[in-house]
Amino acid sequence: MRVNQISDQQESTESLGLSSFHERRRGLEEEHKWLLKQIKRKRTELKNFLDQMRSIGMEVFTRLSPIHQQMQELEQEIHELFSEILTTRKLGKKSRKDIMGVYQNLQMMGLISPQLAAVGTKNATS
Numbered sequence: 001m002r003v004n005q006i007s008d009q010q011e012s013t014e015s016l017g018l019s020s021f022h023e024r025r026r027g028l029e030e031e032h033k034w035l036l037k038q039i040k041r042k043r044t045e046l047k048n049f050l051d052q053m054r055s056i057g058m059e060v061f062t063r064l065s066p067i068h069q070q071m072q073e074l075e076q077e078i079h080e081l082f083s084e085i086l087t088t089r090k091l092g093k094k095s096r097k098d099i100m101g102v103y104q105n106l107q108m109m110g111l112i113s114p115q116l117a118a119v120g121t122k123n124a125t126s
Contacts, residue, residue, distance in 0.1 A: 075112050 082103045086096065107114045 078106075078112055079115055 082099070085091075085099060086103075091099065106112045
């Protein structure tokens with residue numbers, strides 16, 4: 001009788017062990033499916049986000065393009081005005097130096113782009 005009780009206990013322990021193993025496996029499979037769905041959802045969200053960013057980038061570029069062009073034209077006009085002032089007008093040394101200082105400060109502050117050829121170096125002695 002004792003042997004039967006021991007074998008019954010072993011069978012119930014083994015059946016409990018297998019059933020908890022199967023439950024754990026089922027739980028892991030469900031969690032795996034849920035995680036795959038989350039990954040798919042996040043990939044879709046990322047794709048949509050990237051599409052929106054591309055669209056916004058193109059819209060910004062389209063809107064800013066005319067403004068950027070106008071800024072470049074104005075900047076070129078400023079360079080031409082300084083060039084004209086410094087090359088065609090008779091200026092005293094102090095006036096020329098002051099005008100060159102303003103022109104260089106505008107370039108150093110980044111308000112206008114630097115010009116490679118130094119404007120006003122011609123006739124600098126007049």
